[in-house]
Amino acid sequence: MKIHFSHLTKPTSTIVDMFNQWENDPALIPLTRPNQNMEDLEHQWEMTLDDLTKRLEHNQTYLIYLDDQLVGEMNYMVDPSHLYKKEQGTAWIGITIGEPEGRGKGIGFVAIQYLEEQIKQQGLKRIELGVFEFNIQAQKLYKKLGYQEIGRIKDFTYWQDKMWNDIRMEKYLGDC
Ligand SMILES: CC(C)(COP(=O)(O)OP(=O)(O)OC[C@H]1O[C@@H](n2cnc3c(N)ncnc32)[C@H](O)[C@@H]1OP(=O)(O)O)[C@@H](O)C(=O)NCCC(=O)NCCS
Numbered sequence: 001m002k003i004h005f006s007h008l009t010k011p012t013s014t015i016v017d018m019f020n021q022w023e024n025d026p027a028l029i030p031l032t033r034p035n036q037n038m039e040d041l042e043h044q045w046e047m048t049l050d051d052l053t054k055r056l057e058h059n060q061t062y063l064i065y066l067d068d069q070l071v072g073e074m075n076y077m078v079d080p081s082h083l084y085k086k087e088q089g090t091a092w093i094g095i096t097i098g099e100p101e102g103r104g105k106g107i108g109f110v111a112i113q114y115l116e117e118q119i120k121q122q123g124l125k126r127i128e129l130g131v132f133e134f135n136i137q138a139q140k141l142y143k144k145l146g147y148q149e150i151g152r153i154k155d156f157t158y159w160q161d162k163m164w165n166d167i168r169m170e171k172y173l174g175d176c
Contacts, residue, residue, distance in 0.1 A: 001066065003107055005114050008061040008073070011052045015063070018070055020047055022098030031135050032096050034157040034166070041158065060118070064097065064111050071102030074115050076127075083128055084151050084168040090126045091119040108141050116145075120173045127173065132157050133165045147171045 008015065022028055024044045035041045047055075055061070064072040074095040083090055093115060097103045119127060129147065131138045147169040156166035 001105065002068070003110055004065045005111065006063045006065065007118075008056065008063055011049060011056065013049055015070070016047060016049050016052050018098065019052065019073065020045070022072070022096050023047065025098065027100075028096065028098065030157075030159045031132065031138070032094075034132075035159070037158050062111075062115060062118070064102065064107065066099075066102050066105075066107060069099070071099040071107070072097035072111070074111055076115065076119055078122075078124065084130075084153070085128065085170065087126055089124050090128050091122075091124045093119075093127055093129050104137075108138075109144065112141070112145055116171075116173060125173055127171045129169050130166045131169065132159070133167055134159060139167065142169050145171070 023032075029035070029041055059075050059077050061073055061075040063070055064074060072095065074093065076091040076093045078092075079086075079088060079090055080092050083092060093112070095108060095111060095115075097107060097111075116127065127147075128150075129142065130153075131142060133152070148171070149167055150170050151168045153166040153168065155163035157164050
């Protein structure tokens with residue numbers, strides 16, 4: 001199993017197509033974006049090449065490859081307004097392993113450590129993330145990587161007939 005990462009600086013229409021496919025995958029929608037109701041869950045988003053190019057102005061994105069196949073992406077933003085703890089020098093991270101064959105093989109574990117290294121190299125000291133309370137797989141991974149819960153935002157997202165909390169987690173990046 002060969003895993004590698006690539007900093008996305010020049011998006012192509014093939015990459016946009018993959019992002020749109022993951023964004024609109026019914027299995028992923030409940031896990032990756034907050035939804036207010038059933039309609040949101042069914043909404044299809046179509047990002048253009050221009051949208052993705054603009055996103056990269058404030059969002060550092062890394063592509064995740066398994067045996068040279070693009071299987072997912074991860075990204076960070078610096079000090080976005082939605083941080084739970086508004087501490088300057090914080091990277092807000094997100095990850096989507098969009099292709100099912102990329103999940104459950106330890107790729108997320110390796111990928112986030114790589115992302116942490118990139119964040120550290122930018123002189124940032126803290127990471128914050130949000131994970132929905134029913135996303136047990138992701139919570140397991142973050143705990144394994146040393147992330148700690150700092151709070152919960154109530155009734156944050158709709159799934160399976162009810163509203164669920166968003167769990168916020170943080171990790172301080174050490175010197176070694
Ligand atoms: C959540 C997500 C990032 C986790 O990534 P992943 O690669 O599937 O998860 P892991 O790295 O933890 O690997 C999963 C399993 O593979 C196992 N594994 C296999 N080989 C491994 C290896 N070499 N090293 C580490 N773990 C390995 C792990 O033990 C783990 O099993 P466990 O959870 O029972 O301990 C990914 O599944 C995903 O993108 N899901 C959909 C979108 C999503 O939920 N995003 C996060 C929103 S907050």
